[in-house]
Amino acid sequence: MKKATFFAALLCSSVGAFAQNWTLDKAHSNLGFSVTHMMLAEVDGKFQNFDVKMTSSKDDFSDAQIDLTADVNSINTNQDRRDTHLKSPDFFDAAKYPTLSFKSKSITKVGGNKYKLAGDLTMHGVTKPVTLDAVINGPVTNPQNKKVKAGFKVTGEVKRADFALGGAPTAVVSDEIAIRASGELDKL
Template identity: 85%
Template sequence: MKKVIMAAALLFSSAGAFAQTWTLDKAHSNLGFTVTHMMLSEVDGKFQDFDVKMTSSKPDFTDAQIELTADVNSVNTNQEKRDGHLKTADFFDAAKYPTLAFKSKSISKVSGNKYKLMGDLTMHGVTKPVTLDAVITGPVTNPQSKKTLAGFKVTGEVKRADFTLGKAPEAVVSDEIGIRASGELVKN
């Protein structure tokens, strides 16, 4: 019996050794958001500088551990004055909180290549649990580089108030922030 327990412990402890590490292909990836302005139109923005790392040993990624970080100072809404305002203490307070981060807790398959991604989002010094929708495609082999790639698309919504992000009234800037991330991961 002792040998069986030792063999099982060895098997489970070595399972992590088979985990594959995936890194972001920044040339084929985006991290964006959308808010509604004046209850009239949507304003899109993105973070130019962000990174994602994923570790997974299962081919369907249901054991994936995902970490995302973004440089708040890289926010870009295609309007320099607004971008500058977003970096101030009125919104992101980039001087005090220079990064935002997401760390997964679990990922569960819904059907086919659709998943629910649960984790903690930290923004403006506040950490809250979030659930996001994810579509993962691949893996495939890039015919040119011969590297293994996986595609992802993540969407969801968070509330500005939950992260004390900006004091603008909802009539000016919606409380709801739509999140969109998409791109490719490369297996190392």
């Protein structure tokens, strides 16, 4: 009887430890960036085609594994000429490096729903460690379709020079690139 109780307890505890898979709700998500032009004004852009996968076995997401990929050719700054230039070898070199990616290494709960998200960012063929700020809300159940969802907002800053991304002087295009990602994930 003791053996059966032990195995039942082991089975119950391991069921809670199974990882949950999450996928991006593309209709409610954005991946954007901002740079300063001529030390005067912010120029915003986004990647229109990107995907995020998350795996987590804990409800507070403190053990989450996050993978993001973005299609560099989907860059959009609302100006065709600038977008073409950003895709060229002068900046992203989309023909040679068609995707950028982020793979998390750790997520540390700072307090409440705030986290520090550390991982490797790969752009323009260069991989560097980065740490980003993250806010994760949920999970909640959508009352209309009954899907379990989580919301996220990720912000941070990287340096263009660290990724050999464009040779424009910093007086023309800032070295600092602000990153902003937000949206929703659906539990599979």
